[in-house]
Amino acid sequence: MPAFPLxxxxxxxxxCWNCGRAAGLHFCDHCGSVQRPSGDFxxxxxLDHKLQVDLPELERQFYSLSRRLHPDIYFHRSRQEREIAExxxxxxxxxxRTLKDPVKRAEHLLDVLGIPRKRRDPREPRxxxxxxxxxxxxxxxxxxxxxxxxxxxSAASGLAHAKAKFETLLQETDASLNACFAEWDRxxxxxxxxxxxxxxxxxSYIEKALQDIVAALTDD
Numbered sequence: 001m002p003a004f005p006l007x008x009x010x011x012x013x014x015x016c017w018n019c020g021r022a023a024g025l026h027f028c029d030h031c032g033s034v035q036r037p038s039g040d041f042x043x044x045x046x047l048d049h050k051l052q053v054d055l056p057e058l059e060r061q062f063y064s065l066s067r068r069l070h071p072d073i074y075f076h077r078s079r080q081e082r083e084i085a086e087x088x089x090x091x092x093x094x095x096x097r098t099l100k101d102p103v104k105r106a107e108h109l110l111d112v113l114g115i116p117r118k119r120r121d122p123r124e125p126r127x128x129x130x131x132x133x134x135x136x137x138x139x140x141x142x143x144x145x146x147x148x149x150x151x152x153x154s155a156a157s158g159l160a161h162a163k164a165k166f167e168t169l170l171q172e173t174d175a176s177l178n179a180c181f182a183e184w185d186r187x188x189x190x191x192x193x194x195x196x197x198x199x200x201x202x203x204s205y206i207e208k209a210l211q212d213i214v215a216a217l218t219d220d
Contacts, residue, residue, distance in 0.1 A: 018081070026065065026088070033081055034069065037088040040112050041095035049113075051106055051181035051196075053099055062096040102177065103203065106196055115193045117201060131202045134209075137165075141209050148216045159213050166210045173203045 016023035018033040025043065027034055038044045045061045047053060069092060074085040098104045110117060141162050147155035177199050184192045 017084070026068070033077075034074070034085045034088055036084055037091035039091075041098050041108055042112070044091065044095050045099060047099070049109060050185045051102070051109060052185050053105065055100060058096070058099055062092065065092050102174075102181070103200065106177065106181070106200060110193060110197055110200075113193065115190075115197055117197045131205055134202065134205055137162075138205065138209055141166075141213065145212055145216050156217065159217055163210065163213045163217065166206055166213065169206050170203070170210060173199060173206055177203070 014023055014035075015021070016028035016031060016033055017036065019028060019031040021028065021030045023029060023033075023035050025035065025038065025046070042049045045058060045065070047058065047061070066089070069085055069089040071082075071085070071089070074082045077085070098108050107117075141159075144155045144158045144162065148159060177196065180192060180196045180199065184196065
């Protein structure tokens with residue numbers, strides 16, 4: 001099976017909104033106008049579409065662009081360019097926050113490549129809406145949470161045990177994600193992205209359950 005087709009990693013050239021001539025990804029090569037930001041965060045920070053990111057390089061690209069998009073630079077420019085620069089700076093911040101987080105990075109890559117996700121709401125514990133292997137565990141946690149909220153102090157020990165179990169599950173899930181990230185970067189097969197999407201879906205339930213447990217134990 002061929003490797004998954006990716007957006008081009010080469011420098012893109014589009015027509016500048018201001019002068020109409022060929023422009024680079026961030027700035028026009030001719031008039032110097034800042035360009036409308038790309039919705040592909042990997043592209044916007046000049047990074048390959050990989051899931052194991054060189055964090056120092058990511059930070060370097062971020063700060064380099066941040067200096068060039070500083071509002072003071074565009075104070076005397078047209079209103080349109082000031083607005084574009086503001087949007088570009090906001091997009092840059094979003095890109096940096098997303099790509100430095102492994103889970104958000106993977107979710108963004110799936111969106112960029114059009115890989116569908118079930119996007120179920122982890123706040124809804126209904127059996128039909130929960131990953132099959134977690135149905136019983138989530139149900140038991142919900143019962144314990146209800147007991148604690150109703151003042152049953154004895155349920156707290158059960159929640160503490162569940163907390164330890166779900167912390168382990170989260171660690172195991174993140175280890176599986178890291179292994180899949182490395183495999184995707186190596187072979188870029190579509191089935192690996194689908195596997196990552198499934199793991200991310202499962203992870204969202206584990207993380208939400210753990211957050212609920214911690215909140216209940218803290219309140220208690």
